[in-house]
Amino acid sequence: MRQLLLKTDIHKFDTFKEFVEEFKLTEDDLLFTNEWLYKPYMEHLNLPCQVYFQEQYGLTEPTDIMYNSIMADLKKLNYKRIIAVGGGTVVDMAKWMASEMPDDIYDAYKLNPTFFPKHIKELVIIPTTCGTGSEVTNIAMIYLTKENTKKGCANNELFADYAVLIPEFLKTLPYNPFMYSAIDALIHAVESYVGRRYTDASRLFGKRAIELLMNGFKKMVEEGPDARFEILEDFSIGSNYAGIAFGTGGCNAVHAMSFPLGGMFHVAHGESNYALFTTVMKFYARKNPTGAIKDINRVLADILGLDTDGPEVYDALEEALCSLIRRKPLREYGVNEEICAEMADLVIEQQQRLMTNTYVEMDYNDVYNLYLQCL
Numbered sequence: 597m598r599q600l601l602l603k604t605d606i607h608k609f610d611t612f613k614e615f616v617e618e619f620k621l622t623e624d625d626l627l628f629t630n631e632w633l634y635k636p637y638m639e640h641l642n643l644p645c646q647v648y649f650q651e652q653y654g655l656t657e658p659t660d661i662m663y664n665s666i667m668a669d670l671k672k673l674n675y676k677r678i679i680a681v682g683g684g685t686v687v688d689m690a691k692w693m694a695s696e697m698p699d700d701i702y703d704a705y706k707l708n709p710t711f712f713p714k715h716i717k718e719l720v721i722i723p724t725t726c727g728t729g730s731e732v733t734n735i736a737m738i739y740l741t742k743e744n745t746k747k748g749c750a751n752n753e754l755f756a757d758y759a760v761l762i763p764e765f766l767k768t769l770p771y772n773p774f775m776y777s778a779i780d781a782l783i784h785a786v787e788s789y790v791g792r793r794y795t796d797a798s799r800l801f802g803k804r805a806i807e808l809l810m811n812g813f814k815k816m817v818e819e820g821p822d823a824r825f826e827i828l829e830d831f832s833i834g835s836n837y838a839g840i841a842f843g844t845g846g847c848n849a850v851h852a853m854s855f856p857l858g859g860m861f862h863v864a865h866g867e868s869n870y871a872l873f874t875t876v877m878k879f880y881a882r883k884n885p886t887g888a889i890k891d892i893n894r895v896l897a898d899i900l901g902l903d904t905d906g907p908e909v910y911d912a913l914e915e916a917l918c919s920l921i922r923r924k925p926l927r928e929y930g931v932n933e934e935i936c937a938e939m940a941d942l943v944i945e946q947q948q949r950l951m952t953n954t955y956v957e958m959d960y961n962d963v964y965n966l967y968l969q970c971l
């Protein structure tokens with residue numbers, strides 16, 4: 597059995613300039629980023645490469661429409677290597693830009709896909725949020741307008757050749773995306789630790805990620821949100837380790853349940869996970885309190901200064917996270933009882949990749965009731 601799925605070389609630099617010097621950018625490179633990252637971090641370096649901005653194709657997380665229009669444009673361009681600098685949105689789009697592309701991306705995401713990715717260009721990924729870990733996973737997420745939900749394509753052809761961590765990018769990340777992406781990373785680490793596809797190696801990275809991220813949150817709770825600027829590297833490395841952990845161990849119910857919410861109500865990925873996280877974990881902890889969740893509860897309890905490893909840990913975790921950023925009840929996004937049933941259906945029908953990895957067996961009623969609890 598495979599113990600760790602990781603095909604990407606990982607580098608770290610203090611500045612983007614140091615990266616440019618080491619990776620020797622040329623006119624054969626295509627830099628894919630956002631203008632608001634290009635201006636402060638890259639423009640003054642007079643790079644020789646071609647530059648494309650994600651926002652030319654849309655400002656939301658990636659959709660099938662955005663993918664199809666970028667693919668149509670890229671077919672006219674010559675480039676040998678993609679340098680993707682951005683959050684999970686830019687990064688996931690770049691994974692397809694380094695692959696052979698279908699005429700319609702839906703062909704790769706429909707229930708029985710008729711197109712599979714094939715890696716044909718070198719891909720360098722520089723994440724600028726501290727969340728997705730996508731720089732080291734083989735997954736590209738997409739919102740399918742045809743199905744009104746988000747879905748992932750997991751294929752080893754989507755791995756980047758290089759992942760480059762440059763924590764200085766996190767300086768300009770606004771507070772809300774910072775928090776939501778860091779909470780997303782924490783969820784990757786926790787879910788992969790308790791999921792059924794865990795290995796010792798995935799847990800090693802997951803546990804370290806939890807420590808780095810939780811100690812960061814604790815510092816922010818104690819010293820104020822600006823304390824994060826002193827420890828950006830911990831968030832950058834923590835999210836990367838969480839990516840390595842879930843690349844093997846996989847996510848499960850939190851992510852599976854967040855995709856219909858994100859898809860139907862256009863809630864950002866990290867935010868929609870956060871809306872469900874502690875409720876799902878409490879459910880896990882009550883159903884099987886003595887399994888792997890006990891290890892995680894212990895780690896969280898130690899950092900939070902608690903004398904318990906029971907489900908109450910998640911009340912304290914929620915309180916700590918909510919003091920940093922409010923968790924909205926699902927009603928505030930427009931969800932009601934009827935929609936909870938619709939979303940539970942979507943989870944059971946479309947998210948089996950994740951639901952086969954839950955910590956405890958879950959059926960439609962469990963999912964529906966958990967949505968109701970988050971209302």
Ligand SMILES: NC(=O)c1ccc[n+]([C@@H]2O[C@H](COP(=O)([O-])OP(=O)(O)OC[C@H]3O[C@@H](n4cnc5c(N)ncnc54)[C@H](O)[C@@H]3O)[C@@H](O)[C@H]2O)c1
Pocket residue numbers: 630632633656657658682683684685686688724725726727728729730733734735736737738746765766767768769770773776777780865866
């Ligand atoms: N492929 C995977 O393994 C994987 C895993 C988890 C999530 N995802 C996907 O990633 C996407 C979410 O990615 P995300 O949470 O990184 O958010 P994001 O890419 O949507 O970025 C959030 C916002 O912050 C801006 N931004 C990013 N970095 C910045 C910086 N340093 N300074 C200023 N602004 C900055 C972005 O332009 C955007 O407006 C979702 O589509 C999600 O489904 C993919």
Ligand SMILES: [Fe+2]
Pocket residue numbers: 728780781784851865869
């Ligand atoms: Fe995620």
